[in-house]
Amino acid sequence: DGGITQSPKYLFRKEGQNVTLSCEQNLNHDAMYWYRQDPGQGLRLIYYSQIVNDFQKGDIAEGYSVSREKKESFPLTVTSAQKNPTAFYLCASSIKGIGYNEQFFGPGTRLTVL
C-alpha cells in the first residue's frame, strides 16, 4: 500500500530536549512538507523540500530543522529553541514541487513537551 507514515503517533519530551519526528513516503513523490496544527488554527508550513538534498523554510521555521537525504524520508527535528513545541505535526508529500499539486498527508504526530 502506498502512503505516508509518521511515527510515533504520540510523543512526550521534557522541555529543553531536541526531538526528531519521522516521516516516510513510498509514493515516489518529489516534494515533502511539514506542517504544524494548533487548536483553532489552520495548518502552518514549517519546512518543505522539492527535491532531495534541498529544502526551504516555510512560515514558522524558527526552532525547527530538517534534512532530505533520501527521496522517501523527511525527518523534522524540534529543537529546544522552539518556544512552544507542543502541537500536532503533519507531514505531507506531492508528486512535484509546491503549486498545483494535491498534497497527501500522513496521520500526524502529537508532540507534548512537559
Add this chain to the structure above:
Amino acid sequence: DQQVKQNSPSLSVQEGRISILNCDYTNSMFDYFLWYKKYPAEGPTFLISISSIKDKNEDGRFTVFLNKSAKHLSLHIVPSQPGDSAVYFCAATGAQKLVFGQGTRLTINP
C-alpha cells in the same frame, strides 16, 4: 496576515440536508483552491479542488463554487451524512505554497 479565512469555526446540519462551508481569500494571485477533510488525530484527506478558470466543480455529493470577483469559495455537501462530520479546511495557492484556512468543524445531526 490571514490570506485564507474560514469565518465559521463550526456548523451543525441535520442529516439529509445541505451543508455549506464558506471560505474567503485576499490574495488575488491565488488561482487554485482545494478542500480537505480531517478527522480527529488523523491527517487531512483531499476532497475536491477547483481552478480559477472554472466557477463550479462537482464530485458526487460534493460541489465547490468559486466567485472570483468576491474572492469567495464554498463547499456544498448534499445530502449530508453522519460520516461527513469532520473539520474541513480550504486551501489556496498561486503556484507557490498552499495556504490553509483555520478550518470549520461540521457536525451532522441524526
